[in-house]
Amino acid sequence: MSDLPRTALVTGASRGFGRAIAAALVAAGAAVVGLARDEQELHAVRGELGPGFTPVAGDATDEALAEQLIRTHQPDLLVLNAGAVPHMAPLPEQTWETFSRNWQVDTRHVFAWTRAALRQPLAPGSVVVAMSSGAALNGSPLSGGYASAKAAVRYLRSYAAEEAERAGLGIRFAALLPKLTPTAGVGAAGVTGYAARQGVDRDAFVAGLQPVLTPEQVAEAVLSIARDPGSGPEYLVGGDGLRPIG
Numbered sequence: 384m385s386d387l388p389r390t391a392l393v394t395g396a397s398r399g400f401g402r403a404i405a406a407a408l409v410a411a412g413a414a415v416v417g418l419a420r421d422e423q424e425l426h427a428v429r430g431e432l433g434p435g436f437t438p439v440a441g442d443a444t445d446e447a448l449a450e451q452l453i454r455t456h457q458p459d460l461l462v463l464n465a466g467a468v469p470h471m472a473p474l475p476e477q478t479w480e481t482f483s484r485n486w487q488v489d490t491r492h493v494f495a496w497t498r499a500a501l502r503q504p505l506a507p508g509s510v511v512v513a514m515s516s517g518a519a520l521n522g523s524p525l526s527g528g529y530a531s532a533k534a535a536v537r538y539l540r541s542y543a544a545e546e547a548e549r550a551g552l553g554i555r556f557a558a559l560l561p562k563l564t565p566t567a568g569v570g571a572a573g574v575t576g577y578a579a580r581q582g583v584d585r586d587a588f589v590a591g592l593q594p595v596l597t598p599e600q601v602a603e604a605v606l607s608i609a610r611d612p613g614s615g616p617e618y619l620v621g622g623d624g625l626r627p628i629g
Contacts, residue, residue, distance in 0.1 A: 388460035388510070388609055392416045392452060394443040394492060395465030397424035399567035400514065403598035404462055404605050409435040411606060416456050418443055418465070443492040449499040459506060460609050463493045463513040463536075468569050469526035471576035477527050485532035489514075493536050497543045500554060507553030510609050513540050516569075517562040517619060520628075525576050529569075533560075537617065544616060557608050560628065562621035564596035565589050594622030 391408045395401035396417030408415045409432045416437045419425050425438035437456075441448050443465035453461075467488035470481035493513050500511050516523075516533040523530040537558050544556040563577075564570040565585075578588035589595065604620040615627040 386610070387411045387606065388413050388458070390414045390416070390456055390458045391460040391462065391609075392418065392456060392458040393462040393464060394418045394496065396438075397421050397428055399569075400561070400598050400601045401462070401464040402428055403602040404464065405436060406432055407599070407602035407606055408460075409433070413460070416452065416458065418448075418452065444488060444495055446495040446499065449495045450503065453496075453499050453503050453505065457506065459509045461496060461500060461505070461509070461511040462605055463496050463511065465489070465492050466514065466569060468572050469523075469529040471525055471572055472527070473525060473580075474527075482527040484527065485529045486535070489529075490532045490535045490539070493539050497539050497556070501543060501546055501550075501552070504547075504550075504552050505554050508555075508612075509553075510555045510557065511540075511543070512557050512559055512605055512608055515540075515558045515560045515617075517560050517621075519560060520619070523573070525580055526573060540616065555612065556616065558617045559601070559604055559608065560617065560619045561601055562596050562619065563592060564622070565592070566595060566597050567601075570596075592622075596620065596622045600624075 391413045393401050393405045396405045397419035405415045405417050418439045422440035429436050429438050467484050513536050515536040518530040519534040540556045540558040547554040565574040578585045604625045617629045618625050619628050
């Protein structure tokens with residue numbers, strides 16, 4: 384789509400990247416449906432953003448809910464941002480339950496919504512932006528299965544793009560890979576964990592991440608991807624800007 388979406392649906396919209404993305408879309412004139420588990424936090428977002436934001440409390444991994452919300456709201460932009468904060472510990476201190484946490488939330492929810500987008504399907508010209516991570520490129524040995532879960536998100540994007548093309552659906556699938564940042568919940572946990580692992584204080588570790596990526600930059604990256612129908616399928620975003628990868 385060359386214009387911004389009329390209706391966007393953002394998962395994980397109550398805080399961090401998701402909240403910033405919802406705010407940027409509302410500011411650009413889109414009607415935004417925001418999904419998250421915490422009803423109180425969602426209503427706080429509604430209070431901040433106004434009637435352009437519709438809060439929906441629910442589990443982003445619920446396949447029936449994904450199908451219902453797509454059918455009800457008919458979004459032309461899906462931003463699949465929901466995710467769990469990983470258990471920060473080296474491999475010997477992980478259990479399978481902690482190691483697989485992000486598979487059960489991040490990857491599972493992208494699977495559910497991607498499948499629903501193809502099966503409904505979304506209208507031609509719609510865009511699906513799935514949030515992966517820079518960790519999918521370089522690994523993240525202190526966060527269990529986080530990096531591999533986010534790598535699977537990239538595979539899901541490519542599989543979906545192929546199926547959309549085969550069926551002539553006209554849906555564009557993109558993946559956004561934010562770099563590590565202390566400005567959002569997952570990144571904040573990662574920064575704290577890796578600073579301790581390296582034996583440096585948190586401020587010293589953050590100094591090595593300059594320029595620091597902000598939620599507002601992630602939001603602008605999503606808008607940029609949604610605006611440009613000729614843009615590539617995968618992007619890395621950091622404090623130094625957005626660039627295509629692959």
